[in-house]
Amino acid sequence: QNSELFTLTYGALVTQLCKDYENDEDVNKQLDKMGYNIGVRLIEDFLARSNVGRCHDFRETADVIAKIAFKMYLGITPSITNWSPGGDEFSLILENNPLVDFVELPDNHSSLIYSNLLCGVLRGALEMVQMAVDVKFVQDTLKGDSVTEIRMKFIRRIEDNLPAGEE
Amino acid sequence: MAIFSVYVVNKAGGLLYQLDHYAPRADTEKTFSFPLDLVLRPHDERVVVAFGQRDGIRVGHAVLAINGAEVNGRCTADGKDVLEFLGNPANYPVSIRFGRHRLSSNEKLMLASMFHSLFAIGSQLSPEVGSSGIEMLETDTFKLHCFQTLTGIKFMVLADPRQAGIDSLLRKIYEIYSDFALKNPFYSLEMPIRCELFDQNLKLALEVAEKSGPFGPGS
Numbered sequence: 001q002n003s004e005l006f007t008l009t010y011g012a013l014v015t016q017l018c019k020d021y022e023n024d025e026d027v028n029k030q031l032d033k034m035g036y037n038i039g040v041r042l043i044e045d046f047l048a049r050s051n052v053g054r055c056h057d058f059r060e061t062a063d064v065i066a067k068i069a070f071k072m073y074l075g076i077t078p079s080i081t082n083w084s085p086g087g088d089e090f091s092l093i094l095e096n097n098p099l100v101d102f103v104e105l106p107d108n109h110s111s112l113i114y115s116n117l118l119c120g121v122l123r124g125a126l127e128m129v130q131m132a133v134d135v136k137f138v139q140d141t142l143k144g145d146s147v148t149e150i151r152m153k154f155i156r157r158i159e160d161n162l163p164a165g166e167e
Numbered sequence: 168m169a170i171f172s173v174y175v176v177n178k179a180g181g182l183l184y185q186l187d188h189y190a191p192r193a194d195t196e197k198t199f200s201f202p203l204d205l206v207l208r209p210h211d212e213r214v215v216v217a218f219g220q221r222d223g224i225r226v227g228h229a230v231l232a233i234n235g236a237e238v239n240g241r242c243t244a245d246g247k248d249v250l251e252f253l254g255n256p257a258n259y260p261v262s263i264r265f266g267r268h269r270l271s272s273n274e275k276l277m278l279a280s281m282f283h284s285l286f287a288i289g290s291q292l293s294p295e296v297g298s299s300g301i302e303m304l305e306t307d308t309f310k311l312h313c314f315q316t317l318t319g320i321k322f323m324v325l326a327d328p329r330q331a332g333i334d335s336l337l338r339k340i341y342e343i344y345s346d347f348a349l350k351n352p353f354y355s356l357e358m359p360i361r362c363e364l365f366d367q368n369l370k371l372a373l374e375v376a377e378k379s380g381p382f383g384p385g386s
Contacts, residue, residue, distance in 0.1 A: 044320070
């Protein structure tokens with residue numbers, strides 16, 4: 001399946017946001033927000049189709065995200081590395097990122113986090129399964145790094161409005 | 168029709184969607200002369216038969232229509248109190264339609280919310296941690312199947328006790344919800360689902376499930 005339309009659409013979205021907001025920080029925020037709104041919906045599609053059960057620890061979550069979710073939606077399987085000693089933080093290393101095919105970041109957008117939508121998606125999706133997480137890019141091939149690295153940190157379990165049976 | 172209804176409940180217990188899929192139960196319409204040989208009494212917002220079962224009219228049946236016009240709770244279509252109207256010999260002969268009362272939308276809302284609470288209690292009763300919650304409620308006339316997603320949404324299907332394949336139907340409904348409700352950007356999360364495509368695809372899924380059940384062709 002041809003993903004050019006997807007890459008072009010994402011690019012059009014980012015450039016339009018750059019025109020609308022004029023500064024990179026605001027664009028990053030908007031991308032995160034949009035990603036969040038996608039994530040809270042995408043999670044149900046993911047759960048309905050993949051049939052995965054509830055993860056019992058953050059390591060399982062990391063596995064499911066890298067091996068099932070990323071594969072399902074972006075066709076890539078990032079590797080999981082750099083676990084913190086407490087087991088509450090890990091990195092996803094993306095060898096290639098379909099969102100940035102053909103993209104070069106110009107000098108005047110050096111603080112733009114081009115793929116920030118992904119951070120919002122992950123945050124929104126995990127929130128719907130009662131996990132509050134912090135997600136951010138720490139390396140980006142668009143900025144000259146050798147790989148793209150997303151750092152995910154577990155903040156806390158969301159206790160309000162737990163589905164019955166999860167207490 | 169072996170699948171009777173579908174309910175979708177959000178994580179706060181609010182009813183997002185409800186569909187009744189059964190043929191309307193047989194109502195009985197008869198002409199009566201004064202005095203009425205049935206005993207009627209008010210019950211909640213309706214007038215029901217208390218005594219005098221005959222010809223398909225059963226105790227508990229509600230007055231659904233008088234002289235062809237549907238009643239509105241305890242009042243006739245033109246606002247008169249039903250019991251008063253039927254107590255007046257001048258109004259006879261009268262044609263009354265009796266039948267089993269269908270749940271109003273308010274009643275469905277309350278029932279969904281009540282089931283949501285029962286479901287929570289069910290999980291708390293579990294001797295083990297992490298119970299799935301109520302998966303099935305069985306009676307002699309129907310089975311209620313329930314599936315709660317990891318995100319707290321509940322899908323419930325009421326079906327004939329002999330109907331098979333409801334588990335996969337529940338999963339299918341989850342898929343239909345994730346497609347036609349969630350992927351519709353104009354649908355707001357946690358709000359009642361009013362999406363044409365969701366309706367259509369759900370009805371299709373119910374028909375497929377019914378055909379492949381014990382009542383399907385060749386079974």
